Amino acid sequence: MTQAFDAADQQALLESRARSALALARQLGADACEVGASVDQGIGVSVREGEVETVELSRDQGIAVTVYVGQRKGSASSTDAGEDSIRAVVEKALAIARHTGEDPAAGLADAELMARELPDLQVHHPWALTTEEAIELALACEAAGRGRAGIKSSDGASLSSGEGVRVYANSHGFLGSQRGSRHSLSCMLIAEDEGGMQRDYDYTSARDPRQLLAPEAVGESAAERTLRRLGARRPATGRLPVMFDPTLAAGLIGSLMGAIAGGALYRQASFLCDRLGDPLFPAWFGLKERPMEVGAMASSPFDNDGVQTRDNVFIENGRLASYMLSAYSARRLGKQTTGNAGGARNLRLLAPLTPREELLSRMGRGVLVTELMGQGVNPVTGDYSRGAAGFWVENGEIRHPVEEFTIAGNLEAMFQGLVGIGSDTDTRGSIHTGSWLIDEMTVAGS
Template sequence: MTTSLTDLAEMLLDAARRAGADGADAIVASGRSVMIDVRAGQLEQAVRAEGRDLGLRVLIGQRQADVSSSDARPETIDALAERAVAMAREAPEDPHIGLADPAQLAQERDSAALELADPADEPSGETLQARAACAEEAALAVEGVSQVQSAIAAHERSEIAQAISNGFRGSYGRTSNHVGCTAIAGAGAGMERDHDSDTRIFDADLRDAAGIGRRAGERAAERLGARRPPTGAWPVLFDERISGSLIGHLVGAANGAAVARGASWLRDRLGEPVLPETLSLIEDPHRPRVSGSRAFDGEGLATRRRAIVENGVLTGWLLDLASARKLGMAPTGNGKRGLSGPPSPGRWNVALTQGAADRDELLAQMGTGLLVTSMIGATINPNTGDYSRGAAGFWVDNGQIAYPVNECTIAGSLPDFLRRITPANDARTWLSSVVPSLLVEGLTLAGE
């Protein structure tokens, strides 16, 4: 009889106790996935994977150690726990580590309302191949597209169980369904590439594969003839496809571990304006059918809806137990726990206030400048927020797209220009990061 994930987590805790641990937490995950890649109308690759992994953290006083394995035999679990305890005894002391008090633990642990797992049957390999082929065919039908680099359809299902020696027990399932296409337009040195994709928890929510392929082809063809834009100080409109990266840098700077180390440009700005006063950034881990939703975090604490930024003002950090203790604050239920490492702060779903104008209206407002649709690399100074990234997109003249551009660099001070952003109203509300296109005035652009 196959041992359940919950039983395996209990076996890990029991083994840790026998080995001499003062406390322990265990996580067990199992999953299966299938990915189909089509090229030239034929099956290019079919990958099916199944696995089960175990992670154990043990605490000896103020010392800890983490171990992981894919072997669930009882003798292996005992050896794993013994090894973890031996490692912990040799680890340096950390006054801030420790499990949650029982009173801190989440009371609501049922994830059913979040709809994180699609109850429908797994799509067949034939269905996935047909989706990938449909996306490829639609991309190739776009004028100017010379080839399709990849057309992929995939499905994944996983189960996770957590058990902690302070009494916490929790489990949930997850599914993910994906269709993606990357098209290439033109030939030789003039080739341009772009893509489109969709990933949903419920298979029925996926966008049409033909529409994904067609949009990938259109995006690639639109980039033909790209050249460098003029150098100077120009307004920049970050398209909704990539605008989330700007807010991601802000959320990353609000990570409690970085703040506690002093390695964040936000470290002294709690209670100060970091966005325009009309904007708020809301974290909501309870949105149904969204990948970043959780009923409880990796330390057994309840997750909750809250404002990270409210009316432009930074109101709090993302805190796990250890970083909260370092900062002398209460944890926020943002502890994320992997299989082979201790908990650390992480974000759940975030949403930025949307504006009243659509993207075209912001282009008209911008007048002349750069519309960015893709970015390459990143140089972000974590202490100062100095920002520099490679970019590509379209040059805008008198509010209208004039020609495609590439090989340019955008630079500025992230703390400064986040205070000047103007949002559109085009965010995709089903994503974990709901961020519309963002207009920023006066960035430095290095092109020709």
């Protein structure tokens, strides 16, 4: 990094400030209090057509305080974690709490649920990267893509590298802290033929910079993805099998998790309310989270309530086995927290995987979707409708690119119609999955 960042010193400082905020809240009359504090620092560079476009050095910090007066709750935050700011934030949170109505579900998670195992999950891998080195890597990535025949121009290559510390503490006496890092490199290119221009991209992302793909590999992959989209046409309209590329299949899992999240459930804003135990997928499908996985993108030993995280199985033998609950949403639903304040961490499939070529063969005739547009997912009904682009498949083989069409269905029917999952697993994010083949959806093209 180009600016000094001592993660150990920052961690000690944030822990001290969190303790100060807790003590001050108690002194000023709070019955309970919780504090979240963080500091992040990073570098980001972008280049385009061989020239540097932006160089950004960032440093962000903040502190958030939530206090409880009886069952009245008040929250306030600041981007300044200095002593004077801490007092102002605590006083503001208390003033809010004293003017809000009582909420029977308000309060800290139960003390006995606080995390006791706080191992080093090896998610902090700082990168001693100078600005000049970052620019050089981005330029190398873009040059590799621009060098491919057929590539007309570039929308740029970007590199980002950052590290940070987060701390959570509450008046149960719990204090947890974690250092983390994240690094990525991406490239977006433009190709053109007599049919028009096409754009696509690729990227690499990891906690540890040594696990990033080489810049040249990212640029070449971006070029390959862009060139294969030339000559796109609109597909036929009909009820057809649809295969989702791994990055888009992860989005289907994200829609599932949103539907089983406590907030959606207690607001009755989910098509999966009161569905525990119901079959949603084929019996061979399962889904779990592994929050203590060493080195993974979303690993943490405690959730945003300070509760010990644990392996959870959300789908077992095709059935909905668990909701995703924080302490608050669990109380609203009359249940126990699942250690998921802040969401699920490191979702992994429990399912047999099939080579992608075999899935295409099983599809026969249909559409492979590699890009989605719009936000056409209704969490209340599960209705699904998105603009799409991808490839036409005939006799189990990719024939030509397609664009300007929509795919529509219902999430529950799509889950039940899951034919198979590819072995082409994308491991760049917190959701690891391969391609998903759905038996039938409405494809609206020409």
